[in-house]
Amino acid sequence: MQIRTSPYWSTRQVAELLGVTETTVKRWADAQKLPCVRTPGGHRKFLPHEVLAFARAQGYRLEAILPSEIAPSASWERYREWLYRWLIDGDSRMVGEQLYAWIQAGHELATLYDEVITPVLERIGSEWEHGVLSVAEEHVASNTLLEVLHSLRQRTFAPRMERGRAICAALEEEQHMLGLVMAAHVLESEGFLVDFLGARTPLSDLLVWLQRHPDSRLLCLSFSMPVPEDRLRALLSPIRDAAHRYGARLYAGGRAADPRWVEQDLVDRVFHSLREFRRILVGEAV
Numbered sequence: 288m289q290i291r292t293s294p295y296w297s298t299r300q301v302a303e304l305l306g307v308t309e310t311t312v313k314r315w316a317d318a319q320k321l322p323c324v325r326t327p328g329g330h331r332k333f334l335p336h337e338v339l340a341f342a343r344a345q346g347y348r349l350e351a352i353l354p355s356e357i358a359p360s361a362s363w364e365r366y367r368e369w370l371y372r373w374l375i376d377g378d379s380r381m382v383g384e385q386l387y388a389w390i391q392a393g394h395e396l397a398t399l400y401d402e403v404i405t406p407v408l409e410r411i412g413s414e415w416e417h418g419v420l421s422v423a424e425e426h427v428a429s430n431t432l433l434e435v436l437h438s439l440r441q442r443t444f445a446p447r448m449e450r451g452r453a454i455c456a457a458l459e460e461e462q463h464m465l466g467l468v469m470a471a472h473v474l475e476s477e478g479f480l481v482d483f484l485g486a487r488t489p490l491s492d493l494l495v496w497l498q499r500h501p502d503s504r505l506l507c508l509s510f511s512m513p514v515p516e517d518r519l520r521a522l523l524s525p526i527r528d529a530a531h532r533y534g535a536r537l538y539a540g541g542r543a544a545d546p547r548w549v550e551q552d553l554v555d556r557v558f559h560s561l562r563e564f565r566r567i568l569v570g571e572a573v
């Protein structure tokens with residue numbers, strides 16, 4: 288059976304977290320400083336993300352107030368467990384607050400994505416495959432994550448173009464784009480301007496886009512679904528030729544991207560980790 292988090296915290300829980308009396312919490316709530324809802328019996332209930340936002344505004348260090356298992360110093364294992372539950376519950380606010388708190392606490396974006404988000408997605412995919420999670424639960428989880436990643440981007444990165452333009456796309460039949468969104472965030476955080484074409488981009492459109500933006504320095508493709516070899520060659524050969532004509536490098540990533548594509552001269556590099564991607568972006572004069 289799946290364990291679910293209660294969406295609300297009680298007055299007592301909030302008081303314990305913030306180290307104040309229940310009377311103080313009630314006073315804040317009644318003065319509308321701290322948002323709450325009332326149960327039919329009149330009890331005040333608090334949404335965790337609203338408590339965290341209030342606490343941050345009051346100058347509390349989240350490290351000091353969060354339950355130890357979700358504080359920024361907790362283990363990756365704990366993070367994954369909480370993220371999994373919030374995603375299945377569709378609690379985008381809590382996922383967003385927590386990711387933001389981890390970033391504020393100094394965790395590297397690429398590490399968070401590799402160590403927390405990707406393993407949780409793998410778990411969700413495997414539980415869906417084995418019938419533990421329904422299609423609906425998998426959809427709620429992936430849509431919740433997509434929403435949070437989009438808002439995190441607006442909250443975290445200022446657009447810059449120090450390193451030049453990078454195009455991010457998934458081709459034709461590929462509907463998965465969470466890995467691509469995360470790769471785009473790493474690019475933006477390293478100073479690239481990202482043109483995000485998203486999932487199911489037709490080959491011809493990608494080629495036209497590249498032609499219109501000959502200043503592009505990187506072309507990044509994501510593959511979650513295996514592509515038959517002849518189809519893959521028909522897709523990647525013209526993209527590689529066009530990219531190289533404009534002096535752009537062609538990178539591929541995602542669980543279905545095969546390192547042998549480099550030997551087969553289909554792409555310049557294949558990545559299965561965003562930390563590795565970042566290391567290359569930082570080190571290479573791409």
Ligand code: B12
Nearest residue numbers: 405409412429461462463464465466507509540541542559
């Ligand atoms: C969410 C999800 C969906 C969502 C996608 C929502 C969205 N907008 O993205 C929806 C519901 C649409 C979906 C649909 C389907 N899905 Co799905 N899905 C997933 C799930 C759970 C997560 C996908 C994901 O984002 N993975 C995580 C990414 C972030 O990890 P990654 O690919 O390893 O990438 C890492 C790095 O390589 C890097 N990276 C990724 N891309 C790039 C690119 C560059 C340039 C760089 C540098 C780095 C990089 O980032 C990651 C960081 O660590 C996976 C499970 C899984 N294990 O991945 C199944 C999974 C991929 N899906 C699967 C299937 C079967 C399907 C469907 C066919 C189901 C169906 N019957 O309809 C469809 C069709 C999809 C299609 N034609 O494309 C299977 C694929 C099996 C296979 N044959 O390989 C999986 C593995 C589930 C499973 N265990 O069976 N899916």
